[in-house]
Amino acid sequence: MKGYLKLKNGDKFEGEWLTESSEPAAGEVVFYTGMTGYQEVLTDPSYKGQIIVFTYPLIGNYGINKEDFESKVPHAAGVIVYQGNMKHSHYQAECSLVEYLNKWNIPMLGKADTRAIVKKIRKEGSMSGVMASSTAAVPELLPLNRASLVSQVTSKEMTTYGNGRHHIVLYDFGYKRSILDELLSRNCKVTVVPYQTSPETIHSLKPDGIVLSNGPGDPKSIKPFMPFIKEVIKTYPTMGICLGHQLIALAFGGDTERLLFGHRGANQPVIHMNTKRVFMTSQNHGYVVKEKSIAAAPLNVLYKNVNDGSIEGLKHKVLPIVSVQFHPEANPGPCESNYIFDEYMEMVKHKSGREKAYA
Ligand SMILES: NC(=O)CC[C@H](N)C(=O)O
Numbered sequence: 001m002k003g004y005l006k007l008k009n010g011d012k013f014e015g016e017w018l019t020e021s022s023e024p025a026a027g028e029v030v031f032y033t034g035m036t037g038y039q040e041v042l043t044d045p046s047y048k049g050q051i052i053v054f055t056y057p058l059i060g061n062y063g064i065n066k067e068d069f070e071s072k073v074p075h076a077a078g079v080i081v082y083q084g085n086m087k088h089s090h091y092q093a094e095c096s097l098v099e100y101l102n103k104w105n106i107p108m109l110g111k112a113d114t115r116a117i118v119k120k121i122r123k124e125g126s127m128s129g130v131m132a133s134s135t136a137a138v139p140e141l142l143p144l145n146r147a148s149l150v151s152q153v154t155s156k157e158m159t160t161y162g163n164g165r166h167h168i169v170l171y172d173f174g175y176k177r178s179i180l181d182e183l184l185s186r187n188c189k190v191t192v193v194p195y196q197t198s199p200e201t202i203h204s205l206k207p208d209g210i211v212l213s214n215g216p217g218d219p220k221s222i223k224p225f226m227p228f229i230k231e232v233i234k235t236y237p238t239m240g241i242c243l244g245h246q247l248i249a250l251a252f253g254g255d256t257e258r259l260l261f262g263h264r265g266a267n268q269p270v271i272h273m274n275t276k277r278v279f280m281t282s283q284n285h286g287y288v289v290k291e292k293s294i295a296a297a298p299l300n301v302l303y304k305n306v307n308d309g310s311i312e313g314l315k316h317k318v319l320p321i322v323s324v325q326f327h328p329e330a331n332p333g334p335c336e337s338n339y340i341f342d343e344y345m346e347m348v349k350h351k352s353g354r355e356k357a358y359a
Contacts, residue, residue, distance in 0.1 A: 002017060003132065005129055013112055016084060018109065025077045026128060026129070028049065028128055029121060029126060030286065033055045036332055037332020038079075038097065039068040043070040043074050045174030046214045048075040049077050049149055050077055053118060054079070060088055060098065063096050066092065071175075075153065077131075079107070081108065126261050157194065163189050164184065164186070165188075166189070166349070167191065168190050168207060169193055169202055170211045170213060171213060172192050173212070175214065176213070176214055178330070178331040203235070209347070210239075214241050214284075233251060246288075249289040253296065254289055257290050259286055259308075263283040266330075267280050268283040270304070272302065281328075282330040283327060289311045294311075294314070298316055299314045303325075312325045322340070322343070324337070
């Protein structure tokens with residue numbers, strides 16, 4: 001059966017509809033450039049409601065396994081690939097990509113001219129679109145609900161994992177399992193809390209540190225909770241990852257803006273501003289912190305993207321607060337920024353040092 005992607009600007013791309021349900025799907029059309037990691041990408045809550053165009057042609061070649069889920073359910077609205085319906089082969093594979101998508105009723109378009117779609121998005125920017133098996137569906141008929149994305153993926157209740165020595169509260173805006181795993185592997189007990197959790201509740205947990213997770217959508221949609229976030233992060237050593245990083249900037253008076261087409265892939269070069277060391281990072285974001293907006297904020301720029309110069313990390317001038325726009329937990333992606341978790345744990349362990357600095 002034929003299938004189509006229609007972009008908001010009216011452009012139409014044809015392909016083969018590979019999944020069972022013929023229901024159309026709408027979402028923000030974005031592209032991901034990594035060669036592997038489709039299972040992690042599809043189950044990363046930051047992709048909630050997005051139609052993902054994979055630029056690597058062989059997507060599905062190693063199937064779906066039990067190990068690589070970033071959350072229990074997939075979050076992407078749709079999948080677009082160059083080949084599709086690949087015969088998979090891997091010793092850990094449990095099923096094919098198409099079988100997995102069928103289970104969750106997520107459409108996949110194969111044999112699509114992914115290069116043409118990406119060139120369009122790179123020129124005109126990420127935009128909404130609709131995937132359908134008939135040409136009748138139009139994007140306007142399937143409106144997007146960007147504002148409530150975080151509330152769709154956050155935990156419903158508080159859950160504690162592990163019994164390590166350092167108690168970390170992970171604010172859940174749509175956290176990736178790998179972030180939890182990184183903390184657990186560093187002798188932490190982690191309490192995952194819904195993103196609306198009040199400072200009083202956090203204080204009652206007596207945490208040693210706070211992590212603000214990644215998550216979908218516009219960081220400004222969390223603005224009503226900013227006073228909560230600000231109070232909590234000023235009190236405990238804090239690390240922000242991706243959306244969490246953007247929220248730290250907003251909390252200290254900074255501003256965010258939308259990138260033309262975002263950074264989504266596993267080889268985004270980032271430079272450490274002090275050491276000038278460059279390393280590759282895994283990324284997935286459509287918004288960035290505006291550099292001018294933090295000029296008066298008590299934040300230093302610690303990392304920048306080598307390709308476009310955008311801000312990739314911040315450090316508070318006095319308080320033990322650090323944040324990165326990229327993903328140090330890096331699944332999928334290179335692990336060379338993994339040390340950021342070690343640095344954060346040092347901050348957590350030297351809490352008394354923070355108290356001295358603040359006195
Ligand atoms: N991975 C993330 O946390 C993404 C953050 C935010 N939703 C963005 O697109 O910029």
